[in-house]
Amino acid sequence: MKSVLTISASLLVGVLFTTSAQANDHKVLGVIAMPRNETNDLALKIPVCRPVKRIQLATDHGDVQLSGASVYFKTSRSANQSLNVPHLIKEGQTTAWININSDNDNKRCVSKITFSGHTVNSSDMATLKIIGDD
Numbered sequence: 001m002k003s004v005l006t007i008s009a010s011l012l013v014g015v016l017f018t019t020s021a022q023a024n025d026h027k028v029l030g031v032i033a034m035p036r037n038e039t040n041d042l043a044l045k046i047p048v049c050r051p052v053k054r055i056q057l058a059t060d061h062g063d064v065q066l067s068g069a070s071v072y073f074k075t076s077r078s079a080n081q082s083l084n085v086p087h088l089i090k091e092g093q094t095t096a097w098i099n100i101n102s103d104n105d106n107k108r109c110v111s112k113i114t115f116s117g118h119t120v121n122s123s124d125m126a127t128l129k130i131i132g133d134d
Contacts, residue, residue: 029055029132032115033125034064040116044130049074049109052132053101057085058094060129062122069115071100073108085115091126097133 029052030044052071057064069083083098101108110132119126 025134026056027132027134029113029130032128032130034062034115034117034119034128035125036119038067038116038118040068042115042117043112044114045112046110050132051101051108051134052110054097054099054133055083055113056095056097056131056133057089058129058131059089059091060127061124062091062126063120064089064117064126064128065120066115066117068117069113071110072112072114074111075108079108083113088120089128091122094131 029046029050032042032044034042065088066085067087069085070080071083072078072080081100083100085098086095089095100110113130115128117128
């Protein structure tokens with residue numbers, strides 16, 4: 001009887017840990033060093049098929065000024081979508097979630113995300129971390 005209770009308790013704890021681990025599907029997709037001069041060809045390439053529903057942007061080592069962003073999908077027609085990104089992200093800030101794939105029935109693989117922008121208010125190059133949620 002005692003072993004049955006021990007096994008039941010172990011299974012319950014295992015289920016709790018499994019569901020809490022699945023609740024957070026956030027992954028760092030990559031980091032881009034932002035130059036000091038405005039650049040419109042900064043790309044984060046994603047080599048494996050990764051369906052991503054939304055992203056967050058976080059900065060370090062300075063403020064980042066963005067003038068645009070686009071996401072490209074692995075499809076036969078090279079589909080892309082412009083993203084609505086904040087104009088300025090201060091050092092240490094993380095943006096709200098930015099939806100990039102609203103069609104939940106058709107999970108498209110993201111092949112790359114491009115940015116236009118530069119570092120401001122810093123002598124170092126700021127870094128832009130891209131966090132994905134699938």
